[in-house]
Amino acid sequence: DAGITQSPRHKVTETGTPVTLRCHQTENHRYMYWYRQDPGHGLRLIHYSYGVKDTDKGEVSDGYSVSRSKTEDFLLTLESATSSQTSVYFCASRRSAATNEKLFFGSGTQLSVL
Amino acid sequence: AQSVSQHNHHVILSEAASLELGCNYSYGGTVNLFWYVQYPGQHLQLLLKYFSGDPLVKGIKGFEAEFIKSKFSFNLRKPSVQWSDTAEYFCAVSNFGNEKLTFGTGTRLTIIP
Numbered sequence: 079d080a081g082i083t084q085s086p087r088h089k090v091t092e093t094g095t096p097v098t099l100r101c102h103q104t105e106n107h108r109y110m111y112w113y114r115q116d117p118g119h120g121l122r123l124i125h126y127s128y129g130v131k132d133t134d135k136g137e138v139s140d141g142y143s144v145s146r147s148k149t150e151d152f153l154l155t156l157e158s159a160t161s162s163q164t165s166v167y168f169c170a171s172r173r174s175a176a177t178n179e180k181l182f183f184g185s186g187t188q189l190s191v192l
Numbered sequence: 193a194q195s196v197s198q199h200n201h202h203v204i205l206s207e208a209a210s211l212e213l214g215c216n217y218s219y220g221g222t223v224n225l226f227w228y229v230q231y232p233g234q235h236l237q238l239l240l241k242y243f244s245g246d247p248l249v250k251g252i253k254g255f256e257a258e259f260i261k262s263k264f265s266f267n268l269r270k271p272s273v274q275w276s277d278t279a280e281y282f283c284a285v286s287n288f289g290n291e292k293l294t295f296g297t298g299t300r301l302t303i304i305p
Binding site: 111118119120121122123136137168170175180183186 | 193198201226228234235236237238241282284291292293294295296297298
């Protein structure tokens with residue numbers, strides 16, 4: 079499996095506080111993605127990146143921002159966390175835009191917003 | 193926009209039973225299709241994928257899937273399940289030329305020994 083690490087693995091925070099989740103990959107993959115996983119909704123794309131400083135919104139981007147200053151790092155920020163953002167967050171990456179390329183996933187971050 | 197439907201939310205089978213999980217997508221054209229599996233406490237892993245050629249695709253651990261373009265379907269099958277197949281299964285679709293992958297809501301599979 080590709081070397082994708084997410085940090086932290088677990089986080090509990092309070093409503094209204096900012097939170098940043100980090101995704102780090104060692105595969106030199108160009109494309110990186112942030113998904114959230116919720117019961118009954120499967121995985122939904124929050125934001126993705128197609129290169130350094132190049133990002134775009136997914137289907138559930140409201141309340142989230144991202145940054146990619148280096149190929150290996152993709153940060154997801156919740157500017158002001160809400161309870162509806164309690165979820166498991168997965169980072170993924172892939173080498174190219176070829177649509178038959180598989181995604182490699184990180185182990186996830188369990189975020190609880192109280 | 194592409195959408196993916198997995199109508200079976202939770203499937204419970206006994207060991208050695210045959211398995212078929214449904215997956216339908218909404219948008220036509222050239223598509224790439226994937227099945228991912230998430231074992232308890234683990235991250236998602238690719239089971240198999242289809243992008244062209246033979247519509248019957250074989251993956252790891254004895255799984256296979258058949259792409260039926262006329263039905264917009266990509267159902268996952270396994271002739272004889274094992275307890276270790278207990279996991280959540282996700283179907284995913286990408287349209288040719290689109291970097292985004294759309295996932296279904298997942299099917300939780302529980303195998304009873």
